[in-house]
Amino acid sequence: MDSAHVGDIVGALGSIGQHDTLEGRSRWQRFRMLLAVIGPGLIVMVGDNDAGGIATYAQAGQNYGMALVWTLVLLVPVLYVNQEMVVRLGAVAGVGHARLIFARFGKFWGAFSVGDLFLVNALTIVTEFIGVSLALGYFGLPKTIAVPLAAVGLFAMVAGGSFRRWERFLFGLIAVNIVLFPMAFLVHPSFATSAHGLVPSFPGGLNSTLLLLIVSIVGTTVAPWQLFFQQSNIIDKRITPRWIRYERIDLWVGIVVVMLGAVAIMAATAFGLGGTAAFGDFTDAGAVAQALHDHAGGSVGALFAILLLDASLIGANAVGLATTYALGDTLGKRHSLHWKITEAPVFYVGYAALLLIAASVSFAPDHVLGLITQGVQALAGVLLPSATVFLVLLCNDKAVLGPWVNTTRQNIVAGIIVWALVLLSLALTASVFFGHLTARTIETGFGAGAVIGLLGAGAIAVARGRAERRAAVLTAAELGGLDPGQVEELDSTRLSRAERKKILEQDRDAFRTPALDTLERPVFSPLRAGGMIALRGYLVVAVTLVVVKIVQSIGG
Template sequence: MAFFSAGGNRRDTTTVPAPPAHATTAVMDTAHVGDIVGALGTIRETDTPHGRSRGQRLRMLLAVLGPGLIVMVGDNDAGGIATYAQAGQNYGMALAWTLLLLIPVLYVNQEMVVRLGAVAGVGHARLIFARFGKFWGAFSVGDLFVVNALTIVTEFIGVSMALGYFGLPKAVAVPLAAVLLFAMVAGGSFRRWERFLFGLIAINIVMFPLAFLVHPRAGTVGAGFLPSFPGGLNSTLLLLIVSIVGTTVAPWQLFFQQSNIIDKRITPRWIRYERVDLCVGIAVVMVGAIAIMAATAFGLGGTASTGGTAGAGPFTDAGAVAHALHDHLGAAAGALFAILLLDASLIGANAVGLATTYALGDTLGKRHSLHWKISEAPAFYLGYAALLGVAGAITFSPDHVLGLITQGVQALAGVLLPSATVFLVLLCNDRAVLGPWVNTTRQNVLAGVIVWSLVLLSLALTTATFFPEVSTGTLEAGFGAGAVIGALGGAAIAVARHRGDRRAAERTAAELGGLDPDQVEELDTTPLSRAERKAIVEQDRDNWRTPALDTLRRPAFSALRAAGMIALRGYLAIAVTLVVVKIIRSIGG
């Protein structure tokens, strides 16, 4: 390994052979160590990308391709389809600009998850338990289980609507989907599962003929990418904008992608390839979102500016959209939209279900890998089957109960979003976990802006959901106050971090024989050539893995961080209480 010698300021670049990953690292499940066996190729555990030809690197990229693409396409699940369809039907393409906001949010958040998964080799839930204690671990995982189960209910609702369009009753559609979803994961082969998912993702190609059938106008689509507020900024429009942005970073996505990267055995040397995988997934999800919005904007839009068919009526649900497209544009358009809805629901249910059972395995310390057969990891597959069974049974509840579930899922996801993103950033700044892969200053600034924006949007969503009478002026004032608080908080964190670095330099100075702290800081800035720096960084990163978690000292909370965590705990307690009260009142009429 490359390191600083205690008596000097030059790095020793001697390479020391690393012991087997599972022997000294945090990896829990032995199935998570070995060759990368992907849908489109295999990479041996000992392979490296260095010195390869362009064709060889392309084949390696195809072998790595998967986790980023699947989690992004899964983002356009039944709820995502409904949200984009609502935006298009009610406002045409006027809200297409919100999709541009999703690109940096998606990349920054999921890229942090990529590093955590590849370097740590354990799931998100396991890291939270190990680094923040049982309370926060139980709180995050407990809520994840509940919200994910309810989210799968909404996916089954999407399946029922889609197959109902073709005349299949719910009593057949839901059990059939549950059996198919279980069969997808129960084969004991990661490659077979990933190939099945790739087949479902390929069905998304029907979005192109659907978009062609509605005859979109390029000028209208392009104008939609310029920020505007059709009809003025009111609480209804704001809620829809918040919903569009809020569908992009659901807590289950963080848990799923990190665990799926681990299950695919992606290590730090392949992080650059996994980032490309993530970018491919973002491109696919953006094209899909625009196509869905355009389908309802031009096919069902109620305003002349959309170029659509007037008189379609306001949005009700995704199933009604399929029937409306059938009535206005013909059977082909309705069928294509129903196929998209079915496909999205199956991919979403599969990904959310796996996110939950991955987290369950992390929490209980049980085997949790698609490489195991049912007999080898019974708890993993039993948990997945139970989740599908419970969610499928709930789908047969009365319609008004299903409507409350849909509303509750949206609100609970908004409540959990701040805690999930805060933990994500804290973990990506934990040097004991990520070593040379920790966030850079630039990554922290960008992540901080995005995370705080998501927190404000989450607060606005929760407020608008449970207090619909709140005025637009109040919400705007809340955003303004939040921006000020964020700027002050960011400045305070920067000052505290600078002081912490200074104290660390002072401690190192004492260890090195009384050197001045400024001299210690200069040890890290000795001029090196660009090639030397690149070689040192690559060697450190490619070989560095998180040590066994029980050997690491937990991070000490500063006063500022402790105050922030207490405030977060208070927000979660109040918001969850509001959710429960709202549901109880709604059930009681």
Template sequence: MAFDTTRPAPGRDPNDAGRGQDPGGRESTAVLDSAHVGDIVGALGTIRRDDTARRRSWAHRLRTLLVIMGPGLIVMVGDNDAGGVATYAQAGQNYGMNLLWTLALLVPVLYVNQEMVVRLGAVSGVGHARLIFERFGRFWGAFSVGDLFLVNALTIVTEFIGVSQALGYFGIPAGVAVPLAAVLLFAVVAGGSFRRWERFLFLLIAVDVVMFPMALLTHPTATATARGLVPQFPGGLDATLLLVIVAVVGTTVAPWQLFFQQSNVVDKRITPRWIRYERADLWIGIAVVMAGAAAIMATAAFAFHGTELFGQFSDAGGVAEGLRQHGGTALGALFAILLLDASLVGANAVALATTYTLGDTLRKRHSLHWKPTEAPWFYIGYGILIALSATVTLLADDHVQGLITQGVQALAGVLLPSATVFLVLLCNDRAVLGPWVNSAKQNIVAGVIVWTLVLLSLALTAATLFPDLTTTQLETGFAAGAALGLAGGTAVALRTRARERAATARVAARLRGSAGPPVGPTPLRRAARRALRDADRELWRTPALDGLERPRLSPLRRAGLLTLRCYLVLAIGLVVVKVVQLAVGS
């Protein structure tokens, strides 16, 4: 049977339904797809489902990390896809290293967002979309995944555009390159083996090493690179620059990453016992993606500095040809190889994120452990998505391809606040995460991230509607928005801290066998509270979702979400307008 959504066993307290169960004990957990329970089968080894051995030596820990490694590394490298390569190259070609600071500021954003989905996936055993539908209902579920499907489909088109441009550099026509890439992508997934799929992705990731000699061939200077770490707005803060900044944010922290990593953590069968290793995997991925983004930006910045092509970005194909002209054949070829590799990794990851989400939404089998005959809808959906995206790429002319490539990253940046809002709400849902819910500090950081993304989106909207706004006026708006966010965040933090202390007291009372009502704030020291929390986490699994009462959205929160939705519709329309204006040169 593919799914098991039975309720907690009779006689058990629904609030404790996830406690004390084996990770495979689906009779009282939220796990839906039976393929998501079992041994961890990674590209570099296997961890048995019943493995409870302590990792005492560094060698043993390293071997464990190598097996666990995958979801964090793949989602981050997939982030440096064709759109990412083009966006970082655009930033370097048009602004030199002056936007390097945006990458540095995105490091905590990447970790905080992706660490939250790691916890959600490992503790609940179900995908991100499934949690949203179950906890907030169909309306908000459709709100969350509707935009995702559209942007993901357009993103996959940009991946095939990248394939076409990369292989076009070597003289292979798009009519041959795109179909070959589509067939390869489907064949890798349709093998019905999680391990083979992950090994293929690791092989593609290894190709990314070409980015380092590529950057070195342009002779970057440490001084110019270091200056780029200082926040600045080259040429003044206007709609054009804001569009590039939002695109950098959108391609570095894309909404599809949230859905992919949570589903991939679930598909790899990672449970709470291995969360710290998955966090390490995530940090490795972040280091790789940041190094790659900086190398691409530096390649374009230093290769085109002082040439007629500086400030004249067209597309990734144009960058490869320009690098050949000003840096030699080897430099252009390395960039084309990197673009091809990034396109294949990105297309695979984004398409899987979409079909994972589709399986969550329709409650169909969705695992790379199933054979195509065992999960036909999962593989049919993946194949249709790849085929449609490849077809659009072949039918679209250069002008339309340019519009899609320029707009999709900015659209991802605009939509990210919405995705992050639901992520934060889920990570504060105690019925789902129990003792794994966000701490007060995590909520503060997450709140700063969401509000910063909203401010960026608002600034882009304002600059598009009122092109005569000055840099000073936009900076004043940022300052006012920051002050407003600080005031609201302080109030929320104080409220969260009070709830956290009360929850710790309940845990202490339960583990001590207290039969009375929850006590007040615990007098235990911090180390003792941490030990109690860790003990509770060892036992916790998310109960069957259909046995839980849905959280009630307050009128204020519901109004806020509706306002965000209406604003996103406006912001998306304005991004499209701005992209069209840039495309026609107005």
């Protein structure tokens, strides 16, 4: 759709020619190629620790100590599986996530997916401006100056018409995250206490407040906008199937950075505020910075405020681009950082309008904005199962991915993740709707949900096994029509495992999705269509109840 998406890879740390390969390259040359590819995975992961993420991890540490570290460990495979699927989709299909959903599932489901994205992303950018105002407010700069200044800076960051310049600027902001480590060590953390947090527990009992925080951790760590951003950014960086292996390394680098950051933020509030009057009394990230200043020292408070400002700028940039990338996909307009403003006006005007609206909303009363920050993360967590379902369906679409479709193992892991996310959001919905549910009842619900999931997985496996057996019978019948000489010739042409692997890799590296308009659109079976409609109906109810919970919190 966009000619800027074809050409040399021009990254912050190097370049790769459009037709370059790894053949005959030394280890040093391969390493330099890896550096050139690194970017989309690292940026999307660090952008994950945005203002909402900082506030959510700080709340977990301030209210529950290190007791919820285990949630981060469980989210590592979720992060990798989800984002690795969009890596393949972006490199192979060459179009954004929104474009694929519209092309393969039609306008109804496309509007369903992209509509949710636009709403949650707009609110997420509001939280980024809240983070900017709270961080600069700590240093005495009023909101009336801080927010407009950040908005202008964020637009200038992307408006130069140079992908490399933008990526280098982001890498500079990412480097500021180094302040995480002195901040965490200055509060004298206990490694034994932190390690104990790896054991799953529900401090104070499994109630709606704790569930809302856990869903918020899920929503801020694995947000739907990440799927749209990374796929489009891979395309904008011109990464093709040949470099998928390097992009997976890029993704792992980002996951390590984001997990270390989340643990460090929890530790800063858990140990910096533990045993003080502020422990268990989270309000917002600005109050956390001040509390750390009062109880752990001015250096810790200042480092937290710097981290909050940096995270807010990275997050606003990444979420804003995710939205305008999707807007370009939806409208069929140019949407690349390689274009100048005059060459892609819709892309840049959409980005500017998004910043303007979010900056204006951020001037709402402070006590409301603090709760909205957590609420946005919870909404992202509730909407994540829907985004993951579309992702799994696309990664099983052979017309789109060809030899890059999900393996059986990948589908099993993805299915477990989707069902776990659904159960978590169901538990939150039930605990809000039925306020007097006990922890035992919720735990029983999780157990029943796990049994239902196993039964459903078994039924799917049986159905797939029958389909494979029918295909095997058809193949046998076809071979039965050959004479002995033809069968002998077929046997002699069979390849060794190593030969088959090499041919498969060559085929995979060369495969690109055909023009989407030439592909026959997949048809939902009645069962799948019913399940998708049920999921949509449930999400409407779940989102409504999350909003109810937030309103209740605002009202005390």
